[in-house]
Amino acid sequence: xxxxxxxxxxxxxxxxxxxxxxxxxxxxxxxxxxxxxxxxxxxxxxxxxxxxxxxxxxxxxxxxxxxxxxxxxxxxxxxxxxxxxxxxxxxxxxxxxxxxxxxxxxxxxxxxxxxxxxxxxxxxxxxxxxxxxxxxxxxxxxxxxxxxxxxxxxxxxxxxxxxxxxxxxxxxxxxxxxxxxxxxxxxxxxxxxxxxxxxxxxxxxxxxxxxxxxxxxxxxxxxxxxxxxxxxxxxxxxxxxxxxxxxxxxxxxxxxxxxxxxxxxxxxxxxxxxxxxxxxxxxxxxxxxxxxxxxxxxxxxxxxxxxxxxxxxxxxxxxxxxxxxxxxxxxxxxxxxxxxxxxxxxxxxxxxxxxxxxxxxxxxxxxxxxxxxxxxxxxxxxxxxxxxxxxxxxxxxxxxxxxxxxxxxxxxxxxxxxxxxxxxxxxxxxxxxxxxxxxxxxxxxxxxxxxxxxxxxxxxxxxxxxxxxxxxxxxxxxxxxxxxxxxxxxxxxxxxxxxxxxxxxxxxxxxxxxxxxxxxxxxxxxxxxxxxxxxxxxxxxxxxxxxxxxxxxxxxxxxxxxxxxxxxxxxxxxxxxxxxxxxxxxxxxxxxxxxxxxxxxxxxxxxxxxxxxxxxxxxxxxxxxxxxxxxx
Numbered sequence: 001x002x003x004x005x006x007x008x009x010x011x012x013x014x015x016x017x018x019x020x021x022x023x024x025x026x027x028x029x030x031x032x033x034x035x036x037x038x039x040x041x042x043x044x045x046x047x048x049x050x051x052x053x054x055x056x057x058x059x060x061x062x063x064x065x066x067x068x069x070x071x072x073x074x075x076x077x078x079x080x081x082x083x084x085x086x087x088x089x090x091x092x093x094x095x096x097x098x099x100x101x102x103x104x105x106x107x108x109x110x111x112x113x114x115x116x117x118x119x120x121x122x123x124x125x126x127x128x129x130x131x132x133x134x135x136x137x138x139x140x141x142x143x144x145x146x147x148x149x150x151x152x153x154x155x156x157x158x159x160x161x162x163x164x165x166x167x168x169x170x171x172x173x174x175x176x177x178x179x180x181x182x183x184x185x186x187x188x189x190x191x192x193x194x195x196x197x198x199x200x201x202x203x204x205x206x207x208x209x210x211x212x213x214x215x216x217x218x219x220x221x222x223x224x225x226x227x228x229x230x231x232x233x234x235x236x237x238x239x240x241x242x243x244x245x246x247x248x249x250x251x252x253x254x255x256x257x258x259x260x261x262x263x264x265x266x267x268x269x270x271x272x273x274x275x276x277x278x279x280x281x282x283x284x285x286x287x288x289x290x291x292x293x294x295x296x297x298x299x300x301x302x303x304x305x306x307x308x309x310x311x312x313x314x315x316x317x318x319x320x321x322x323x324x325x326x327x328x329x330x331x332x333x334x335x336x337x338x339x340x341x342x343x344x345x346x347x348x349x350x351x352x353x354x355x356x357x358x359x360x361x362x363x364x365x366x367x368x369x370x371x372x373x374x375x376x377x378x379x380x381x382x383x384x385x386x387x388x389x390x391x392x393x394x395x396x397x398x399x400x401x402x403x404x405x406x407x408x409x410x411x412x413x414x415x416x417x418x419x420x421x422x423x424x425x426x427x428x429x430x431x432x433x434x435x436x437x438x439x440x441x442x443x444x445x446x447x448x449x450x451x452x453x454x455x456x457x458x459x460x461x462x463x464x465x466x467x468x469x470x471x472x473x474x475x476x477x478x479x480x481x482x483x484x485x486x487x488x489x490x491x492x493x494x495x496x497x498x499x500x501x502x503x504x505x506x507x508x509x510x511x512x513x514x515x516x517x518x519x520x521x522x523x524x525x526x527x528x529x530x531x532x533x534x535x536x537x538x539x540x541x542x543x544x545x546x547x548x549x550x551x552x553x554x555x556x557x558x559x560x561x562x563x564x565x566x567x568x569x570x571x572x573x574x575x576x577x578x579x580x581x582x583x584x585x586x587x588x589x590x591x592x593x594x595x596x597x598x599x600x601x602x603x604x605x606x607x608x609x610x611x612x613x614x615x616x617x618x619x620x621x622x623x624x625x626x627x628x629x630x631x632x
Contacts, residue, residue, distance in 0.1 A: 025168055240276050
């Protein structure tokens with residue numbers, strides 16, 4: 001029997017490796033831009049076409065490569081970053097394993113034009129599917145130009161599973177923003193389909209954050225600074241009033257590398273404890289600088305999961321630094337014991353008493369006893385009686401009771417009339433609610449009264465027992481179905497606003513907005529593009545005039561981003577859910593009996609009346625059997 005085990009060709013091995021390193025166009029952008037930064041580039045331009053499917057081009061003014069280095073760069077495990085195993089634990093650069101360029105060349109058409117600094121002639125190199133097609137001298141500028149075309153051309157399955165252009169471009173923006181936030185000293189430009197998305201000049205860290213996410217963030221940032229022998233922590237956290245339920249900007253960087261760390265996230269959240277409402281998230285941009293030998297960045301191909309040697313002490317330092325930043329901004333209430341700035345209250349000096357004024361005197365009635373029974377009250381008369389009581393030694397208290405006896409009968413009649421009204425309301429039974437689910441009436445033959453508990457729950461009697469209904473969640477379910485139906489039928493009513501508000505989006509939000517605009521228009525939104533990721537809000541769905549329109553639209557966009565909506569129905573559901581939650585009656589609102597009856601009847605006419613669109617319970621039943629058990 002012949003041997004059956006053999007080595008894979010390099011081209012196949014590179015395609016397998018590409019599955020780990022190059023997962024989507026954003027992965028290519030990340031690897032190439034990080035390589036350009038490692039090459040000492042001061043200006044980097046990224047050109048994208050069709051969300052990276054057609055072209056990804058990275059132009060830098062770094063040190064460039066010689067002809068030999070250009071050819072070697074596409075070999076597996078070829079790198080300029082390390083030469084021994086010890087170097088793995090002392091790296092400050094980004095890419096280092098030598099897998100990125102080889103993996104990219106295995107699944108795309110690659111063209112490299114590069115020229116080493118100080119030389120007169122550069123090199124042009126073309127590779128397709130790990131095969132070197134051409135290498136020749138080239139009169140290019142100093143630095144490197146990587147052009148990646150037809151990504152995954154030879155791996156149809158990978159190309160087929162790419163998301164929509166909007167989603168893939170949003171992923172590119174996310175990677176670009178992370179690199180921009182950690183390298184403010186590098187000027188960065190991002191173009192998509194010949195449209196400039198970012199143009200970030202060299203700047204300081206705070207200005208870079210503002211350039212990326214908008215000037216509105218400037219007044220909401222608090223500086224964080226903590227230094228110890230173990231770690232240096234710097235950056236910014238957001239003011240508590242800027243926290244939001246979704247779309248928060250949360251970034252950790254360690255030694256210039258973006259990372260995800262749920263454990264450190266809990267430290268920040270604990271610092272904000274009792275400062276932000278439950279469920280809301282603060283913004284933060286936190287940078288860790290520490291000895292590279294105390295962390296391991298090589299535990300995952302994307303290098304976003306990093307292992308720390310001293311996690312617990314760093315956790316404590318991070319929480320303390322965040323709390324200190326919040327305290328300095330008066331976000332955390334403190335007591336100031338500094339008496340230097342106390343209010344200066346002048347001391348009364350009788351010697352310098354102004355003319356016409358004298359100190360008040362207090363006179364005591366030593367014979368007054370409040371517990372002594374006496375038919376005649378002890379009168380107190382000051383030496384200088386008040387002008388309003390001049391001429392009278394005592395007040396006739398009996399005058400207070402004059403007319404009370406004559407009004408007593410009138411008051412009794414009013415109370416009797418009120419009692420009759422209450423009894424009449426209780427005796428009058430409303431019409432039965434025509435709500436049938438599954439062929440069985442939910443209510444008894446005659447609708448029983450509904451009661452509201454703490455402005456949040458409605459208690460009513462059904463045939464199967466006692467029902468407790470969350471009025472807010474019930475209204476969310478009702479409105480969700482109505483909005484979804486309006487979008488499907490394209491008949492939402494719009495209320496035009498007199499003074500349109502301007503809303504600004506981040507680049508990632510603006511990338512997904514075109515997918516949402518049509519469905520938002522069907523439900524009643526009217527937004528016009530002003531350019532530079534800004535839109536004018538000209539109209540809102542009818543009934544939402546009192547809702548914060550900026551927060552609502554941001555919530556719709558961020559909900560679509562978080563859920564990664566690719567299917568049209570999912571996009572409609574995300575929009576409808578945001579609208580329903582914004583327009584629903586808030587907990588604590590008092591409802592009349594008619595309003596409660598109408599809410600319950602409409603709820604039970606919904607296809608799914610037990611759960612909200614996001615899966616939360618609306619109705620909790622207490623059956624007759626459970627009630628009987630409680631009274632045994």
